[in-house]
Amino acid sequence: MAKKVLVVDDEKLIVKGIRFSLEQDGMEVDCAYDGEEALRLVRERKYDLVLLDVMLPKVDGFEVCQQIREFSTIPVVMLTAKGDDMDKILGLEYGADDYITKPFNILEVKARIKAIMRRTAPNPPKEENPKIVEHGDLRLDCESRRLFILGKEINVTAKEFDLLELLVLNPNKVYSRENLLNLVWGYEYPGDVRTVDVHVRRLREKIERNPSEPKYVHTKWGVGYYYQG
Numbered sequence: 048m049a050k051k052v053l054v055v056d057d058e059k060l061i062v063k064g065i066r067f068s069l070e071q072d073g074m075e076v077d078c079a080y081d082g083e084e085a086l087r088l089v090r091e092r093k094y095d096l097v098l099l100d101v102m103l104p105k106v107d108g109f110e111v112c113q114q115i116r117e118f119s120t121i122p123v124v125m126l127t128a129k130g131d132d133m134d135k136i137l138g139l140e141y142g143a144d145d146y147i148t149k150p151f152n153i154l155e156v157k158a159r160i161k162a163i164m165r166r167t168a169p170n171p172p173k174e175e176n177p178k179i180v181e182h183g184d185l186r187l188d189c190e191s192r193r194l195f196i197l198g199k200e201i202n203v204t205a206k207e208f209d210l211l212e213l214l215v216l217n218p219n220k221v222y223s224r225e226n227l228l229n230l231v232w233g234y235e236y237p238g239d240v241r242t243v244d245v246h247v248r249r250l251r252e253k254i255e256r257n258p259s260e261p262k263y264v265h266t267k268w269g270v271g272y273y274y275q276g
Contacts, residue, residue, distance in 0.1 A: 050164060051075045051093065055085040055111070056100040056126065065098065068153045069160070082106025089115055095164060098156075099143075100126040101134050109141045116142035120204050122163050126151075139245040144206050166209070166233055180215050185254070185263060187215050196254055206231065207250045210243075214264060214274035223271040247272055 052069055056062050057080050066076040077092065079085040081104040089097065097115065101108040112123050125138035125146040135146045145163050147156055180187040186195040192208050194201045203211070209231045214222070222230070224240035232242065251258040265275050 049073055049075045050095040051077070052160065053077045053079060053085065053088055053092075053094045053097045055079045055082075055097065055103065055108070057081060057102070057104055058100075064153060065156060068157060072157060080104075082108070082111045085111050086114055089119065089121070094121055096122045096124065096160060098124050098126065098147075098160070101128070101138070109137055112138065112141040112143050116202075116204065120202065120208075122205060124160065124163060136241060136245065139242055140249070142204060142249070144204060162233060166205075182215070182218075183262075185215075187212060189216075194254070201253050203250065203253060207246055207253070210246055211250060211254075211264070211274075214272065218274050221267045221270050221273040227272065243272075 050073075052074050054062050054065050054069075054076055055078075056065075059080065062078045062080070066078060069076050077088055077094070079088055083105045085097070085099065085103070086106065088094075099108045099111060103111065106114075108125060112125065115121065115123060122144045123142065125134070125143045127134035127138060127146050127148055135148075138146050145159065147159055178188065178190045180189065184197045186198075188194075189212060192205075194203055194208065194211065210227065213227070213230060214220075224243045227243045228240055247264060248258070251261055251264055254263055255261045263274060265273055267273060
């Protein structure tokens with residue numbers, strides 16, 4: 048089945064170029080030119096990925112991403128200005144899975160889109176790993192990729208789930224930020240370890256009663272992160 052992508056940018060030539068290139072690879076592409084239109088389409092249709100520019104009319108990309116995260120875990124890749132680290136960090140804070148800097152090479156865009164689709168696709172359950180992990184108040188369903196705390200389902204992004212799943216399935220094992228970046232995001236991921244810190248912070252805000260005194264995901268100072276089993 049063809050992958051469906053929503054491309055959101057107010058520069059119509061950029062949208063046209065991306066659309067043509069993705070369609071050449073057999074993907075179905077919808078386009079939006081402002082934030083309001085993007086939100087409407089994401090609510091009405093099912094996409095495998097959203098490619099989202101930061102600078103948009105009506106509703107900017109950060110707000111669009113934040114609103115998408117209120118009802119969907121669809122992968123979101125932000126298009127940010129070249130060298131603007133703050134845009135990259137803000138994009139991750141608002142729930143983006145990845146970012147691409149402008150100006151970009153369309154071949155890089157296609158490669159990154161395919162890579163993130165592979166990373167965020169539900170993995171077939173591995174026989175050696177349990178399908179459901181329960182520990183105290185936390186219940187992790189690895190097959191349906193759902194998380195419950197005290198019986199209440201918690202809405203997490205694909206990357207947040209991948210990160211938590213890795214830690215939960217390896218309790219008390221400390222992973223460095225570099226190790227987590229490679230294992231969860233992949234060795235080809237061009238981002239830095241701040242990506243891990245942002246995702247851990249977002250995860251704690253969702254699953255911890257008091258994020259500053261975590262019960263589940265702990266910090267080993269100077270080393271990395273671990274799940275306390």
